[in-house]
Amino acid sequence: MTDTTKTSQTPAAASLNRRNFVKTTAAVAAASAFAKPLLAHAAGSDELKIGFVGCGGRGTGAALQALKAYPGNTLWAMGDLFPERIASSQAGINDELAGMDEDEGSGTAWRDKMQVSDDRKFIGFDAYKAVIDSGVDGVILTTFPQFRPAQIAYAVAAGKHVFAEKPVAVDAAGIRAVLAASEAAKQRNLAMQIGFCWRYHNAMRAGFDQLASGAIGDVTTVHTTYHAGTLPKRPRQAEWSDMEFQLRNWWHFTWLSGDHIVEQAIHSVDRMAWAMGDQTPTKVTCLGGRQARTGPEHGNVYDHFAGVYEYADGRRAFHTCRQMDGCPSDNSDYVYGTNGSAYINGWTPNNIETKNLDGQRTWNFKGRPEDMYQTEHNELWASIREGNPINDAERGCNSNLMAIMGRMAAYTGQVVTWDQAMNSEENLTPDRYGIDVAPPPPTVAIPGQTKFV
């Protein structure tokens, strides 16, 4: 599943049983995470137990990809805020595994890879702790972005390998926490893979290899786009608290999603970083606002951003993103170099080519595009088994901060430097999570008035 499929998601059918939030789970371990023995998976041993927190669309896909990556992987525990999400995710995974048993005749009993018993299904804001403490070797973290830094930190402290979806954080405080966890993961030989899935696409890799090998000369500038439609709105139900309304509509609230430049267009910010050789920019100017979706049902996120990132060597890179219906969609990277240009299409990644300065094609991808999500998990779990676990968190944090600094510049109307962004004291995390806790007010930022923090 890609971000673009989000619009096909249907509202969750059942409402939340508040008692589930209060009791969270009987199985939450009270022990200090740091007191636990560290697991370093022995190369060559076979079974890896996987826990999974955030049983929505992406998480369900990622869990299946992790199982398909290697027959020794089993799904051991699941956690979510909402019980019905666990039920539908488990049913979906079971169906897919049963189909593989029937289709493949591979000798693997795929059905048996689902090992999540009822006492290893955990509900509530602390469900992640119970999943992580349930005896797993690694975790898949696919909740709303707001919650990721604390979950990553807890998992690494408990000695678990981590797959974390993008974005890993919605603010700089979260980025700093994830960078610290990444360093700890390296010291403990734990994996920390971030879901910048296009980095794992065979066609994209071939195209960006062309750029790195000088096929268009030195890259001088890049423009990436993520122009898409709007995301679902789930109408307010009488029994929902303000918090539940926001959780059910998380894309529309900056504290939960980071806004769409951070939540969705971040893939294109990441590919901009890739094309620029993963140098970090020195500063950004970004314009943005909300014009087509202005009602309270859209929380406080903007519907468009246009950012100019400047680099120490004088280069500039441009990123534009939009979530508006009735406008053309585009997810492309336009890369210009001293000897030519490249075109890279994000939604059909076999559509990649380079041209010389006369506009003649010099290369295009001719292979068969593979499933980047599957490749991502194949490489992750193989790296763990080989004792050389992938850690791409620092690169992921850099792209994540680039997206956050774009939002900061747009919201405040100010130029924001890399150092200002990295050291920002903005903290979008409320003092406490709870279904009856008042969520942060959805104040819409006004450039020139909203202050940089």
Ligand SMILES: NC(=O)c1ccc[n+]([C@@H]2O[C@H](COP(=O)([O-])OP(=O)(O)OC[C@H]3O[C@@H](n4cnc5c(N)ncnc54)[C@H](O)[C@@H]3O)[C@@H](O)[C@H]2O)c1
């Ligand atoms: N790499 C990609 O192409 C890609 C594609 C889609 C989504 N994503 C990312 O994956 C993440 C999830 O997106 P999604 O589309 O699956 O959303 P979703 O709403 O379908 O699923 C998220 C699930 O997490 C649960 N959840 C949220 N907060 C939780 C918490 N604190 N504890 C336990 N459970 C919690 C929700 O109840 C929900 O079931 C987002 O960060 C999104 O940006 C990445």
